[in-house]
Amino acid sequence: MSEQSVIEISYLNHYFGKGSLKKQVLSNINLKIEGGKIIILMGQSGSGKTTLLTLIGGLRSVQKGSIKVLGKELYGATPNQLVQIRRQIGYIFQAHNLLGFLTASQNVQMSAKLNKTIHPREIKKRSNAILEAVGLGKRINYYPDALSGGQKQRVAIARALVSSPQLVLADEPTAALDSHSGRDVVNLLQKLAKENNCAILIVTHDNRILDIADQIIYMEDGRLVNINEPALNL
Numbered sequence: 001m002s003e004q005s006v007i008e009i010s011y012l013n014h015y016f017g018k019g020s021l022k023k024q025v026l027s028n029i030n031l032k033i034e035g036g037k038i039i040i041l042m043g044q045s046g047s048g049k050t051t052l053l054t055l056i057g058g059l060r061s062v063q064k065g066s067i068k069v070l071g072k073e074l075y076g077a078t079p080n081q082l083v084q085i086r087r088q089i090g091y092i093f094q095a096h097n098l099l100g101f102l103t104a105s106q107n108v109q110m111s112a113k114l115n116k117t118i119h120p121r122e123i124k125k126r127s128n129a130i131l132e133a134v135g136l137g138k139r140i141n142y143y144p145d146a147l148s149g150g151q152k153q154r155v156a157i158a159r160a161l162v163s164s165p166q167l168v169l170a171d172e173p174t175a176a177l178d179s180h181s182g183r184d185v186v187n188l189l190q191k192l193a194k195e196n197n198c199a200i201l202i203v204t205h206d207n208r209i210l211d212i213a214d215q216i217i218y219m220e221d222g223r224l225v226n227i228n229e230p231a232l233n234l
């Protein structure tokens with residue numbers, strides 16, 4: 001799938017509010033992301049990064065324009081179709097959202113269960129194998145409270161990758177981490193992404209992780225500006 005677009009966005013516009021309070025937050029976004037690529041999305045606070053990420057992730061409805069994710073059009077998609085697409089995407093957020101009453105292994109297994117492609121008998125084995133791969137082999141039965149920030153974020157990565165998604169969306173995955181843990185987490189993300197030929201779109205303010213990107217794109221007032229073409233808008 002490496003040459004095919006995992007994300008294809010054309011003339012996407014998005015608005016918040018109604019009537020005189022209506023405000024345009026995304027303007028004519030066009031973007032293609034291919035399989036296996038790591039794309040970093042940067043931009044000032046309020047420029048529209050999270051709005052774009054949540055639209056791509058099927059977490060809000062497309063109002064105008066087109067977003068195709070893994071070949072499926074999100075514009076006009078029914079809630080049921082959006083659920084199906086969401087199951088094919090791995091999400092990693094700043095607040096890792098682990099369930100405190102489940103162990104690391106159970107948190108990962110729960111995500112794996114949602115993906116009907118994994119045989120029930122394989123779920124535990126796969127979950128523990130991926131925790132091993134992120135360096136938590138000795139912590140699989142720990143509850144989140146007993147793990148450090150970096151370890152929790154590794155569980156979140158394991159959870160996002162357990163079903164081998166072709167797309168991972170990460171919103172500020174290193175924001176809560178010190179520089180050492182942040183570096184570990186992105187190195188891991190890069191390694192696992194390349195192994196699984198998975199595209200990763202990362203929203204970040206963290207300049208220390210830019211080197212892992214195949215491409216860096218900037219957002220300014222709801223518009224995309226490619227770093228390779230700075231004359232366009234900067």
Ligand SMILES: Nc1ncnc2c1ncn2[C@@H]1O[C@H](COP(=O)(O)OP(=O)(O)OP(=O)(O)O)[C@@H](O)[C@H]1O
Pocket residue numbers: 016017025043044045046047048049050051052
């Ligand atoms: N639910 C909402 N209702 C109204 N306005 C919103 C809503 N969510 C975001 N906005 C506005 O849309 C614009 C884009 O917000 P968004 O969160 O996408 O920016 P961002 O680039 O991710 O910012 P940050 O880096 O601070 O997370 C901002 O002006 C914000 O105030």
